[in-house]
Amino acid sequence: MLCTAALAASLTTAAVVTSTPTADAGEAEPSPDSPQANDRGNARLDLPDLVSDPAPAAGSGTGAPEGSVGIPGTALDAYKRAEASVAAALPNCKLPWQLLAGIGRIESVHASGYGLKADGSTEKPIRGPRLDGNGFAEIRDTDKGEWDADTEYDRAVGPMQFIPSTWATWGADGNGDGTRNPNNIYDAALGAGLYLCAGDRNLSDAAQLDRAILSYNNSRAYVNSVLGWMRQYQASGVAGVPNPPAGNYPTQPPGTLPTPPATTPSPYTPPATRPTPTPTPTPTPKPTPTPEPxxxxxxxxxxxxxxxxxxxxxxxxxxxxxxxxPTVKAVLSDGKPAANQTVVFAVEGDTTGGTVFSGDGKDHFVARTDAQGVATAPLLKAGPNEKGGSFTLRAALYGARAFEVKFTGTVAPKPVPVADAITRTSEKVLETPAGSSFTGVELLTTAKGKPVAGTVLTAEIVVKDAKGEEWVVAGTGPYFKDKDGKEVRSLVLAPTDAAGKIVLPELFTPATTAPGTYHLRLRTAEGVAKVLDLTVTKAPAPTPAPAPTGTPKAPAQPTATPTARKA
Structure with missing residues (x-):
């Protein structure tokens, strides 16, 4: 974690970033054909014996955990400041400082061997091969020799190996001193972060991260190496170690030698008196021993x-x-096992919807080889894509040279489960009187005890055949109604729901149904069957109409019609 002062400096730098035109988040996204991505060699090719980055020695006072990796303290601070600055200026980029460290490790071993100073500068300049087209890309001079001391062709410069024309666009002031110098690791780390985040990239997205690194160096091997170091730093832990001293590398142009200093001979002064010489005895010669080769x-x-x-x-x-x-073995040049080596396992080109390692659920894992040189990854869990797919698992070992083993992963589609049992969800006895119906009968289909959705059942009222051996569909007894309301004793049901359940349609019993036990068979297309007993009881006797109550009224007497009197 950054100390308070360093963090404050980083946030101050972020303010510089946001006010700098070349650091605008809307800058066009660099692509694999950008000048920076050309074959520009590697600064380490000119300096073959640079120090590596071993774990800090025990008792070094760094407080580093066992197995952690050492990075020169100034370089580590520069990477972390750059992360904080970019996070403040371009929060959607999600730039991890370990990515910058991976690039710095590949490009210059964090400026180790060049005399990295506390202010981020180096005692010796870091310059890549001349880009004159002889074995590398041809890039004519773009900076008039300002950074690479070459007025004819360009060279990559500084700890992060910027092409001068790239620096002209993406150069940044990472330490807040008012200058932008690609030879200063604070400036170079921030410039690299801005370059990688250009075009509103989100580096937490694997595809965008891949494009960003390819735009820095258009080489798949380079991408793999950077990602390998990044993951190693993320998984193994990192401790800041003292900046190493500058290596003994020539500072003069090739083919020249330093001029030896001129010397002035001292005058000879003879002694005042000449001493009498003492005769020297003749020594007895001894045979010269023959030296053993x-x-x-x-x-x-x-x-x-x-x-x-x-x-x-x-x-x-x-x-x-x-x-x-997934298991690999690292070996030494003498054929013996290479112990305590770091191996990065990474899932690439995954089409299964997210194959990850069991345990932490990540698509990469860092392991150490044991005394036998063997490194083992956790079991993989295939992605959930029901159609299956494929992926590549790459195991890589990074150091002075990179070695790798590729595993091919094939994921078969998940088979559709087939029900192996049909049960009721209730133990209530199925019983109803004739003239009524069975309702609310719920069924469950399972496979190895787990619900199976989408199972299609056929429901049938069955009786034993004449021989009493096979079930056959009955001609009488309870019945279903089809979609047209027709009486049927065999009906294909709708598929079971997501919980593997279905409720039977209403099962009718005519009033004329003889009391007794009937059989309902449920079966799947695969032959799984279940027979349920249906008990039909006697229809209840009709209830007689109630007798009239009270005294009946006498019928009304007819009223006589008076006879009209004759006049």
């Missing part, structure tokens, strides 16, 4: 390869764990 000291063995242990083809099922354990 010295035996050359054999060179120390170095890491010389990475081999697969077991099959390199991984096969699994969508959403499930693989059974094969």
């Amino acid at each position: 010295s035996k050359p000291t054999p060179p120390a063995p170095t890491v010389d390869g990475l081999q697969a242990v077991g099959a390199t083809e991984l096969k699994g099922e969508a959403g499930e764990l693989f059974t094969a354990v």
Whole structure:
């Protein structure tokens, strides 16, 4: 974590970033054909014996955990400041400082061997090969020799190896001193961060991260190496170690030698008196012993390869764990195991919807080789894509040279589960009187005890055949109604729901149905069957109409019509 002062300086730098036209988040996204991405060589090619970055020594006072990786303290501070500055200016980019450290490790081993100073400058300039088209890209001079001391062709410069024309656009002031110098690791780290984030990139997206690194150096091997170091720094932990001193590298142009200093001979002064010489006795000659030829000291063995242990083809099922354990072995040049080496396992080109390692759920894992040189990754879990897919698992070992083993992963589609059992969700006895119906009968289809959705059942009223051996569809008894309201005793049901359940349609019993036990068979297309007993009881006797109550009224008497009197 940055100290308060360093963080404050980083945020101050962020203000510089946001006010600098060349650091605008809307800058066009660099692509793999940008000048920076050309084959520009590697500064380390000119300096073959640079220090590596071992774990800090025990008792060094760094407080580093065992197995952590050392990065020169000034370089580590520069990477972290750049991350904080970019996060403040371009929060959507999500730039990890370990990415900058991975690039710095590949380009210059964090300026180790060049005399990295506390202010971020170096005692010796860091310049890549001349880009004159002889083995590398041809890039004519763009800075009039300002940064690379070459007025004819360009060279990559500084700890992050910027092409001068790229620096002209993306140069930044990472330490707040008012200047932009690609030879200063604070400035170079911030410039690299802005370059990688250009075009509103989101580096938490694997595809955009890939494009960003390719725009820095259009080489798949370069991308793989940078990602490998980045993941190693993320997984192993990093400790700041003292800045190493400058190496003994020539500072004069090739082919020249330093002029030896002129010397003035001292005048000779003879002694005042000449001493009388004492005769020297003649020594007895002794035979000169014949020296034994010295035996050359054999060179120390170095890491010389990475081999697969077991099959390199991984096969699994969508959403499930693989059974094969990815395993590799590192070997030395003398054929012996290479112990305590860092191996990065990474899932690439995944079309399964997210294959990850079990345990932490990440698509990469960093392991150390044991005493036998063997490194093992956790089991992989295939992505959930039901259609299956494929991926590549790359195991890589990074150091002075890079070695890798590729595993091919094939994921089969997840098979559709088939029900192996049909049960009721209730134990209530199925009983109803004739003239009524069975309702609310719920069924569950399962496979190995787990619900199976989408199971299609056929429901049938059945009786035993004449021989009493096979079930056949009955001609009488309870019945269903089809979509037209027609009486049927065999009906194909709708598929079971997501919980594997379905409720039977209403099952009718005519009033004329004889009391007794009837049988309902439920079966799947695969032959799984379940027979339920249906009990039909006697229809209840009709209730007689109630007798009239009270005294009946006498019928009304007719009223006589008076006879009309004759006049």
